[in-house]
Amino acid sequence: MAANYWESTQRKFWTFTRQDLAQERKKLEESERSLVNAFPMPDRRHLSIYFSNQLTKMARPLAIRQQAMATAQVYVRRFYTKVEIRRTNPLLVLATALYLACKMEECPQHIRIILAEARHCWDASFNDISKIGECEFTLISELNSQLIVHHPYRSLAELQTQFQLTQEENSLAWSIINDHYLTDLPLLHAPHVIAITALILAVVLKPTQSGYQLHAAGVANALQTLSNVGNARNAEGPGFPPRLQKLIDWLAESSVDIEAVIECTQELISLYHVWDDYQEKAVKDAIAKFVKARD
Amino acid sequence: MFSGYHTKKRVNERYKIVGFISSGTYGRVYKAEGRNGRVGEFAIKKFKPDKEGELQYSGISQSAIREMALCTELSHPNVVHTVEIILEEKCIFIVFEYAEHDLLQIIHHHNQTQRQAIPARTIKSILYQLLQGLLYLHRNWTMHRDLKPANIMVTSAGKVKIGDLGLARLFYKPLHSLFTGDKVVVTIWYRAPELLLGARHYTPAVDLWAVGCIFAELLSLRPIFKGEEAKMDSKKSVPFQRNQMQKIVEILGMPSKERWPLLAAMPEFGQLSSLAAGNPRLHRPQGLENWYQNCLKNNQYPPGSSVDSPGPEGFLLLQQLLEYDPQKRLTAEKALQHPYFTTGEKPSDNCFEGSKIKYPCRRVSSEDNDIRTSSLPGTKRSGLPDDSLIGRPAKRLKEK
Numbered sequence: 001m002a003a004n005y006w007e008s009t010q011r012k013f014w015t016f017t018r019q020d021l022a023q024e025r026k027k028l029e030e031s032e033r034s035l036v037n038a039f040p041m042p043d044r045r046h047l048s049i050y051f052s053n054q055l056t057k058m059a060r061p062l063a064i065r066q067q068a069m070a071t072a073q074v075y076v077r078r079f080y081t082k083v084e085i086r087r088t089n090p091l092l093v094l095a096t097a098l099y100l101a102c103k104m105e106e107c108p109q110h111i112r113i114i115l116a117e118a119r120h121c122w123d124a125s126f127n128d129i130s131k132i133g134e135c136e137f138t139l140i141s142e143l144n145s146q147l148i149v150h151h152p153y154r155s156l157a158e159l160q161t162q163f164q165l166t167q168e169e170n171s172l173a174w175s176i177i178n179d180h181y182l183t184d185l186p187l188l189h190a191p192h193v194i195a196i197t198a199l200i201l202a203v204v205l206k207p208t209q210s211g212y213q214l215h216a217a218g219v220a221n222a223l224q225t226l227s228n229v230g231n232a233r234n235a236e237g238p239g240f241p242p243r244l245q246k247l248i249d250w251l252a253e254s255s256v257d258i259e260a261v262i263e264c265t266q267e268l269i270s271l272y273h274v275w276d277d278y279q280e281k282a283v284k285d286a287i288a289k290f291v292k293a294r295d
Numbered sequence: 296m297f298s299g300y301h302t303k304k305r306v307n308e309r310y311k312i313v314g315f316i317s318s319g320t321y322g323r324v325y326k327a328e329g330r331n332g333r334v335g336e337f338a339i340k341k342f343k344p345d346k347e348g349e350l351q352y353s354g355i356s357q358s359a360i361r362e363m364a365l366c367t368e369l370s371h372p373n374v375v376h377t378v379e380i381i382l383e384e385k386c387i388f389i390v391f392e393y394a395e396h397d398l399l400q401i402i403h404h405h406n407q408t409q410r411q412a413i414p415a416r417t418i419k420s421i422l423y424q425l426l427q428g429l430l431y432l433h434r435n436w437t438m439h440r441d442l443k444p445a446n447i448m449v450t451s452a453g454k455v456k457i458g459d460l461g462l463a464r465l466f467y468k469p470l471h472s473l474f475t476g477d478k479v480v481v482t483i484w485y486r487a488p489e490l491l492l493g494a495r496h497y498t499p500a501v502d503l504w505a506v507g508c509i510f511a512e513l514l515s516l517r518p519i520f521k522g523e524e525a526k527m528d529s530k531k532s533v534p535f536q537r538n539q540m541q542k543i544v545e546i547l548g549m550p551s552k553e554r555w556p557l558l559a560a561m562p563e564f565g566q567l568s569s570l571a572a573g574n575p576r577l578h579r580p581q582g583l584e585n586w587y588q589n590c591l592k593n594n595q596y597p598p599g600s601s602v603d604s605p606g607p608e609g610f611l612l613l614q615q616l617l618e619y620d621p622q623k624r625l626t627a628e629k630a631l632q633h634p635y636f637t638t639g640e641k642p643s644d645n646c647f648e649g650s651k652i653k654y655p656c657r658r659v660s661s662e663d664n665d666i667r668t669s670s671l672p673g674t675k676r677s678g679l680p681d682d683s684l685i686g687r688p689a690k691r692l693k694e695k
Contacts, residue, residue, distance in 0.1 A: 004435040009368055103357045104364060106464075111354035133352025137300040137382045140355075140363070145380045147364035148465070 005190065009146035014078055016187050024081050032084040039086050039290040042283050045274050047085075048182040050283040051076060054094055057121050062109055064102060066178065071101035071149045073181040075139065081187070082142045086290045091122050096135040104147050125291070152177045155195035163199065163247060173202035176268065183267050189260055196256055197264040203247055300352075302383040309333060309381075310390070312666045314659035321358070321461050325666050326393065326659045336393035337378060341386060341666060352385055358461055359387060365437060365460045366391075373428030375448055375458040388666070394448030394456055396654050398509065402444055404654050406516040412594035414650050415604050416643065418513045421447075423631070423642035424455035425506060430627035432457070433499045436465050442505035443482045444512060453645035483539050484508065484518045488550065489621050491540045493533075493562030500621035503630065507616030514605060514613075515590045519546065535566045541577065544570065547617065548580035555620035583614055600639060608635040 005011060016024070029036045041047065055069055075097040095118040102109045111129045119127065126132070140147070156177060160170050176198040180186065185194060251258065310327040313336075317324050322343035329335055342359050366377035366389055378390040398421070405413050425447060432439055439446075441462040448456040487504035489497055511519035522539030544550075549571060552558050571577050587610045591598065600606035612635040618624040625633070636642055643649075 007370075007435075099354070100360070103355075103360045108357050129353060130351040133354045134300045136355060137352065137385075141300070141303065141382050145363045145367040147360065148368050 005150045005192075008148065008150060009144075010148070010150050011190065013144070013146060014187060015190070018184075018188060021081070021184060021187055028082070028084050032086065035084065035086045035290070039286070039293070041085070041286055043274055044184075045182055045271055046278050046283050048073075048077075049275065049278050050280060050287075051090070051094060052182055053280070054091065054121065055098055058095065058098060058114075058117050062113065062117060064098070064109070065105065065107055067151060067153065068098070068101045068105040068107055070151050070153075070178070070181055071105055072097040074149045074186050075101060075143060075147075077181075077184070077187060079139060079142050083138075089126070089291055090287055091118065092126050092131060092135050093139070095126075096132050096139055099132055100136055100139060100147070104149075150191045152180070152191040152195035152198065155192040156198060159195060159199050163203070163243070163250075165199070165202065169202045172205065173198040176201050179268065179271065180264070183271050185264055185267055189264060193257065193260045194264060196251075197261050197268070200247065200251075200261065201265065201268070203244060300382075302381070304379070304381050304383070306339065306381050306383055306388050306666055310337060310339060310666075312339070314661040316657065316659055326657070327390075327666075338391045338393050339666065340389045340391065342388075350385075355387065361464060362461050363387070363389065365463050365465075369432070369435060369437065369460075371428055371431040372454065373424050373456055374431060375456045391458070392450075392456075394458070395451040395657055396449040397458075397657075398444035398447040398449065398513070400657070401449060401654055402512060402516055404652075408655075409652065412516070412596060413513055414652075415596060416602055416640075416648070417646050417650055418510075418605060419636070420453070420643045420646035420648065421449070421455050421513065422506070422510055423636055424644065424646065425457065425509070426627050426631050428455070428457040429502055429506065430631060432463070433502070433627050437463050438465075438499050439463050439502050439505075441482060442502055442509065443485045444509060447509070449646060453643075453647035455646060483522055483524045483536060484520055486536070486539065487621065488540070488543060488619055489561065491536050491543075492558075492564060492566075493535070494621075495562070498621055499626070500624045503616055503624050503627065504621075506627075506630070507613060510609075510613055510616060511586075511590075514587075514596075514609070515594065519586070535563050537566065537570060540566070541570060541574065544577050544580060546581050546586050547583055547619070549577065550619040555623075557620070557622075583617060584610060587613060602640060605635070606639075608633070608638060611635065 052069075052073060055072055059069055072094070076093060079093060079097070095114055099109065099111060099114045111132055115126075115129050115132055118132075153174070156170075156173055159165075160173075165173065173195075177194060180194050180198070251261075309330055310333070311330050313326045313328055315323065316326050316338060320343075322341045325339045325341065327337045327339050329337065342356075363380055367380065370376065375394065376392040378392060381388040381390065401413070405411060429439070429442075437460075439457065439460065439462070441459060442457070446457070446459040448458045450456065485505040485508045487497070487501040490501060508519055520539065520542040522536065522542040525534040525536055525538065527534060549567065550558055558564060590596075591604065596604040598604065598606075600608065612625075612630065612633045615625045615633070616630065
């Protein structure tokens with residue numbers, strides 16, 4: 001991990017305990033009680049899947065890099081810890097977050113291109129660059145200009161060399177990192193913890209499964225292995241393959257917070273569970289209702 | 296947002312503008328005092344809108360975004376402290392701590408007013424503090440890319456602070472080569488040879504070259520490599536800075552493949568041979584050591600090591616900073632461990648310690664003190680334009 005994460009605004013201002021995060025959100029909902037009651041929202045993870053799909057749709061024709069997508073998703077998640085979603089037009093927030101993330105990640109896109117793509121993808125109600133420009137002010141202001149985001153990809157690249165991951169394992173770990181942006185994990189844990197989680201899952205799961213959505217059962221196995229890490233230190237030949245043994249030994253000796261890794265794994269399992277029930281239309285309609293009501 | 300952007304902070308409620316300090320391609324800088332319980336003096340940078348007279352939100356420029364993000368993230372005693380950022384009605388204001396002096400002004404005072412050299416211990420302290428700030432930036436993966444005397448602030452307590460992160464960038468895992476996106480980087484006199492030779496992937500070493508140039512300028516009171524900038528041609532391709540390269544070679548001699556193994560891989564390598572043709576001076580370069588000895592003599596620094604002279608260690612440090620090969624050039628970390636700093640007395644963290652010289656205060660023009668509605672930036676004004684203290688043209692080209 002680069003030395004600078006420890007002094008970063010991400011660590012100081014945008015990493016929460018689960019309790020604090022729940023508290024923040026509750027406060028926000030309380031302040032908008034009638035709005036919240038009038039417009040029920042789907043599971044937050046379904047919302048995140050929808051957001052991610054919409055960003056992908058917009059980003060693909062522009063060939064925008066994954067890192068900018070990840071940054072955009074983190075901006076959106078941070079933003080909605082401070083602003084009640086029903087007070088906003090989420091598609092405008094998405095387009096703006098992507099526009100801003102591209103500038104921060106050194107792959108800028110012209111505001112007109114972003115607007116055109118947003119209108120093409122969503123037939124969006126906003127039709128002027130000034131809407132995105134204005135939303136950018138709101139976004140930066142709510143994020144307190146803290147725009148530098150540390151991602152797990154860099155830690156993964158370091159670990160990859162250390163553990164000599166195969167191409168398949170590496171791309172599996174990479175897609176697990178992509179998936180974690182659909183959860184609250186980016187607000188809860190340091191990027192290197194996420195990277196280690198992704199690495200373990202990728203090595204434990206035989207990357208034979210195609211598609212990037214993992215089976216919950218596979219992850220559960222991995223979890224079992226993990227909780228054995230503590231015992232494995234003394235265990236004599238529990239039958240782990242050598243590469244896995246090397247990883248387990250390293251984990252046991254490193255200062256990595258195993259509890260945190262287990263928590264991340266559980267969060268991912270539960271993501272893959274709820275993913276099965278995802279229906280785009282339900283999310284889209286829920287959003288359309290409060291957007292329309294305010295138009 | 297449905298209800299539009301509502302500012303939470305207003306610049307005029309929080310600060311009283313005292314006057315105008317400078318302007319540049321980015322916008323304008325004002326001096327201000329705190330209001331409503333905020334104590335102290337501040338420098339407020341107001342960003343110019345993308346297009347003049349912009350009445351609409353049109354998206355914030357990438358360089359402004361970079362500067363806002365870096366200023367928020369970074370915090371070190373030798374980097375100008377950012378107090379807050381205010382977004383108010385289509386304008387962006389970055390509020391910095393105020394510094395009474397900068398190196399350009401200090402050099403000018405010695406050169407024009409005092410007509411005597413900067414005390415050796417002042418120089419040592421300045422350089423030591425500057426390198427500590429730079430080490431911090433580099434450890435945080437930030438290249439400054441535009442170090443020059445005008446961008447190095449000095450407070451009245453003698454604290455040196457690196458300012459103007461307007462061109463700074465993060466350098467880990469660049470998504471695109473760091474060359475793309477920015478046409479030109481670093482004021483030409485402080486530009487590293489690998490940049491002049493068209494390097495596509497440059498490194499923090501560019502900042503160390505600039506530190507070398509600044510060290511030389513503190514010693515001699517004039518820029519060591521004062522080249523004339525070749526302007527962009529109509530095709531907007533970046534021209535080879537022939538004259539600047541020539542100034543460097545006149546003192547250091549031609550770079551060689553022996554000393555700089557990757558030299559021949561530089562895109563503009565071919566230009567070097569044409570540079571030498573028909574210019575006999577390049578074949579008999581002055582040599583950095585001669586330049587240094589002349590400089591000590593002219594500025595009456597005693598020879599040999601003492602508190603009153605940069606001494607032979609100073610030469611070695613300068614030589615290792617002005618090293619052609621960026622891979623061999625000293626890093627900020629190594630420079631701080633150099634004998635120049637470790638022999639003799641420890642560099643002070645107040646660069647004015649033991650000095651009786653009084654430097655003039657920063658010039659502030661009171662003609663323009665309405666930060667919200669003042670005439671748009673870019674309009675010619677009577678205030679001091681950027682870099683104008685000793686009649687330098689603003690060298691930085693607008694970012695594309």
